[in-house]
Amino acid sequence: MQQKIVLRLLPQEAADDSIIRSYIAQSAAQPVSAITGFYRLKQSIDARSKQVWINLTVQACINEPFIDRPEMPITYKDVSQSKHKVIVIGAGPAGLYAALRLIESGIKPIVLERGKDVRARRRDLAQLNKEGIVNPESNYCFGEGGAGTYSDGKLYTRSNKRGSIDKVLHIFTRFGADDSILYDAHPHIGTNKLPQIITAMREQIVASGGDFHFEQKVDGFTIHNNTITGVTTQQGASFHGDAVILATGHSARDIFELLHRNNILIEAKPFALGVRAEHPQSIIDSAQYHCPIPAFAPKNTIVRPDHLPPASYSLVEQVDGRGVFSFCMCPGGIIAPAATNPKELVVNGWSPSKRNNPTANSGMVVQVEIEDAIKYFKNAKGHSYNSNDPLLMMRFQEDIERKAYQVGGGNFVAPAQRMVDFCNNKIATNLPDCSYVPGVLSSDLRGVLPGFVMRSLQQGFQAFGKKMRGYYTNDAIIVATESRTSSPVRIPRDAETLQHPQISNLYPCAEGAGYAGGIVSAAMDGEKVAAAISVLLTGCL
Structure with missing residues (x-):
């Protein structure tokens, strides 16, 4: 007999197949010896309460030979002589x-x-x-x-x-x-x-x-x-x-x-524009898994419980009717240069399979509408524009990326600020360590981002700090610019x-x-x- 079984396990239990097998037997009212095998159908982390749980759904074989997960039948034909x-x-x-x-x-x-x-x-x-x-x-x-x-x-x-x-x-x-x-x-x-x-x-x-x-x-x-x-x-x-x-x-x-x-x-299309925010992974783990960071702990101390992956987050806030949200969040990741042209600066994030770097980063972006770009160019000196140009949003994107390159000083060094300083329009004499290999330069990001993006992010970061303990901190670094969201x-x-x-x-x-x-x-x-x-x-x- 095959049976779908839903389990709620502690993280250390979900990491041990023998323990999972015993829970399957208990759920099916069978001896452990009757469970010939199982495979996972769904697995998720529930960290809403102080005790973190793993929700696990398995397909178990009971009192019959184990049949593993079926492969999806896909046939790739020989098309070398195809007429199409x-x-x-x-x-x-x-x-x-x-x-x-x-x-x-x-x-x-x-x-x-x-x-x-x-x-x-x-x-x-x-x-x-x-x-x-x-x-x-x-x-x-x-x-x-x-x-x-x-x-x-x-x-x-x-x-x-x-x-x-x-x-x-x-x-x-x-x-x-x-x-x-x-x-x-x-x-x-x-x-x-x-x-x-x-x-x-x-x-x-x-x-x-x-x-x-x-x-x-x-x-x-x-x-x-x-x-x-x-x-x-x-x-x-x-x-x-x-x-x-x-x-x-x-x-x-x-x-x-x-x-x-x-x-x-x-056609011109709206997209989202903003920055990359990078925190020590320990701050994100502490907030999401409800585990305090010990006093005087060395930087990058691993605080999350065993058998749990580096934590992620998803944040969204409406600021004056405009969406501010996290994008492409990378636990245990790094910030990378994603430019496609000289003298234009774009950053993105990525993680290795183990997500074992000491920092977590995410795009933090603001929705930009076509009307925003029209106002931006209307108020900018030395810019001509056509409000009906289907490449208007692309031109806007290019202009922001060129500004970021200039403010960073060249060689794809990225302009950056500490998070709280960013929100208070302050420039620090030094910055936290950052995973971005070309380097960062302490800068005033008002010289890069349009005013409405800057203000939306500032209010967004403060709101996120109220939703997520420890998020709003000067131990986090804000790196410009995240502009290739779509x-x-x-x-x-x-x-x-x-x-x-x-x-x-x-x-x-x-x-x-x-x-x-x-x-x-x-x-x-x-x-x-x-x-x-x-x-x-x-x-x-």
């Missing part, structure tokens, strides 16, 4: 999952990636961190796997309308991710493990007969009678296909410019066909087009678009 070809621009989560889904349907994907493979990409990231030199085509945003590869690998999403979250997670495990992502309430792979998984996905695409081209930056579209038939690249190559999936990510400004120059409809442009598409309303067979996809946010939702959107193309080309899913 689809160009996939971008090898991030959306592009990779779109390519794999096309292969399931017997369609050959031609994947074009402007950046390098994950191994070569590491050298460019090291140069950015250590020397302050950014390669515009190979950085934290561009290259195999997209921004997600070196940006933590969180797989949590609230979006389940775009497609199957389970399928996305099962595909990750097929290519090397740990099975824990299938049951953990907040699944996470880790930046150190993602590159191998992304490489395995690419190897499957190539083994199935798909084409994969690195360092091919699209610079032109081949369009006849409002139907796209191919693309050209900066490297002089031409590619042709039955459809084109545009999965270029939220930072491909050159693609937005290319669409605009070709009079292909795009795309500043939306590329419209038909709700039914998923094609661009103006250009047939052009499929705007995922985060860069404004239809996803994060690895899982981008992957689901890639699958969704590929499925729509499959129906069009083959008549079946």
Whole structure:
């Protein structure tokens, strides 16, 4: 007999399979010897009270041979001789999952990636961190796997309308991710493990007969009678296909410019802007797990109970009708430079799989509307603007990033303040240690952030300090600027066909087009678009 059993366990109990087995036996009114095996279905932490609990749901086999978790049946066909070809621009989560889904349907994907493979990409990231030199085509945003590869690998999403979250997670495990992502309430792979998984996905695409081209930056579209038939690249190559999936990510400004120059409809889109806030992980653990930090404890002392992971948080506050919220929170993580152009400063955060760094960081951002950008440029000296420009929000984003670079003094040194000082408009003579490798400079962030963002964050931080003990502290450092939260442009598409309303067979996809946010939702959107193309080309899913 197989039985689903729900348990509420202490953290140390949930870490011991023999104890879990005994609780299963007790719940099923069976001897322990009758429990032939089990696997986890769901696992979450309940830290609402002083005693932290683990909520665990398992599938147990009782008095029958153990049957392990079933694998999701997915077949990748040989598409080397397929009569149908689809160009996939971008090898991030959306592009990779779109390519794999096309292969399931017997369609050959031609994947074009402007950046390098994950191994070569590491050298460019090291140069950015250590020397302050950014390669515009190979950085934290561009290259195999997209921004997600070196940006933590969180797989949590609230979006389940775009497609199957389970399928996305099962595909990750097929290519090397740990099975824990299938049951953990907040699944996470880790930046150190993602590159191998992304490489395995690419190897499957190539083994199935798909084409994969690195360092091919699209610079032109081949369009006849409002139907796209191919693309050209900066490297002089031409590619042709039955459809084109545009999965270029939220930072491909050159693609937005290319669409605009070709009079292909795009729209300005609101996004969120702010900073990265970094605390000692011990402060976050103490607040979330209700465990005090001992007096005179050395900095970075681990205070959380055994068998509990570094704690995370999710915070939101309305300030004068404007949302202020945490974004991409990274327990045991670091802050990284995410710029894609020289003299523009952007930061992001990531965590390794063990989340074992001594600091925790999160984007803390404010929603920015189109009207805010119009007012910003109207009041700025030396700026011309068009309120109807579909690239208005992108221009606003660029301007803030240039200011951050200038205030930091160059070489991607980031302007920063202590949290309480930030809220009181004070500049400290020194700053806490920070995980951001290029370095930080004590600065007045009023020289970077628009006034409405600054004021909203100041009130937000103080409100968060009332919600979360120890959060509002000068031991936390505020680092500017977090500006790549989502795309500043939306590329419209038909709700039914998923094609661009103006250009047939052009499929705007995922985060860069404004239809996803994060690895899982981008992957689901890639699958969704590929499925729509499959129906069009083959008549079946």
